[in-house]
Amino acid sequence: MTLPKKIFTLDTNVILHDSNCIYQFEENDVVIPITVIEELDQFKRGSETINIQARRFLRSLDAIASDKIFNGGLPIAPDKGLIRIQLERDYHEKLASNFPTRKPDHHILNTAYHLAQEHKSGCVILVTKDVNLRMKAKSIGLMAQDYTSDRVKDLSGLYLGKRIEENISESVIDRLYQNSYGIAASEMQFEKKLTANEYIILRNGRKSALAVYGHLSDTVARVDKITCYGIAARNAEQAFVLDALANPEISLVSITGKAGTGKTLLALAAALEKRKQYRQIYIARPTVALSNKDTGYLPGDINSKLDPYMQPFYDNIAVIQNQFAKTSHRYRKIRELLDSEKIAITPLSYIRGRSLVNIFFIVDEAQNLTPHEIKTIITRAGEGTKIIFTGDIFQIDHPYLDAQSNGLSYLIEKMKGQSLYAHVNLEKGERSSLSELAIHLL
DSSP states (O other), rough: OOOOOOEHHHHHHHHHHHHTGGSSSTTEEEEEEEEHHHHHHHHHHSHHHHHHHHHHHHHHHHHHHHHGTTTTOOOOHHHHHHHHEEOOOOOOHHTTSSTTTTHHHHHHHHHHHHHHHHHSSSSSEESOOHHHHHHHHTTOOOOOHHHHHOOOOGGGGGGEEEOOOOOOOHHHHHHHHHHHTOOGGHHHHHHHHOOOOOOEEEEEEEEEEEEEEEEETEEEEEEOOOOOOOEEEEHHHHHHHHHHHHOOOOOOEEEEEEEEOOOOHHHHHHHHHGGGSSSSEEEEEEOOTTTTOGGGSSSSSHHHHHHHHHHHHHHHHHHHHSSSSSSSSSHHHHHHHHHSSEEEEOGGGTTTTOOOOOOOEOOSSSSSSSHHHHHHTTTTTOOTOOEEEOOOOOOOOOOOOTTTSSHHHHHHHHHOOTTTEEEEEEEEEOHHHHHHHHHHHH
């Protein structure tokens, strides 16, 4: 029995999230309300990701469009359904009493509702990343769902980058300390298969060791606790982070954890320690304010606009700097690097179209990036560049992202097991006892 086609009506935010979204609905039909086209027209100018997505979608739509797109629809691609642009309908009386006509969202809702009334034998679904619009749709009996093609399906199984192995024989742990090249992983007989660059806490009650798995040699090697520019690891996970950051064979690192676990501080300390290996240190974070306003709302030039967003970097640099006397070489060196722009704090939008060669690139608060934005950043990497993404996947300020749909979670799921990639999830807060108490109780 052949199931009837579904008709997916897309909201503007779905297209701004993924300009290739129309190809993700298999053999089902896709409807674009004319209101969405009008909204995309307002987004097509600018250099932010949403502007790029708007332009890309409109160009791809124009490439396949004909008069059929307004009259019955035309094929999206071989083995795909039809796409059509739906012109405005009279405002339905069921919506009029509750939803004012001045909001574009309500016109999109109206279009989807009319389609549902006309295709009662089929299945009309409004696809939107706006939770409020989904609730409004359900209130009038209209099916609605989030765009889920790039969502992480199961957060409980998200890769942590580390594991604890108990009951490891003392002789094995002793050999790890004696042999800097490591020992064969097959000798340890782990129940669960190891992942490339996965970190391990080995212990047996009396002895313990920190280790990492090298999948090319199929060996488990000891991880030494190192210090980077005066910053020493305070726990096993921080030791793993510094090991990954200092390893020249790992060019992509992600670090997750709640506030106060040391994500940004460790990344900056490693960048300063390894600065001679790189032409420049780039530091960036998404400019997503809690009110979801962009930098255009702030007065002044680009530096003035960025300062409120980048202050956490300056705070962490000050922590590193203040370990040393003001007259010391290391204290002065940080100031020199900032003044000479060897440490450059830059908007993410400025890297589009550039090739980043021999750069140590830290992207903080990466949970506020979409999967497409994460991909854009990584594809800018040239020879000798190392990229570090830090963030807390449960602390998201972006209005249309959550713990499962943000780019950082997507990166961890997709990159797990790659030889150039390492990930560590930090669990223990190290900022202060007060900070740790507030995180757990408030």
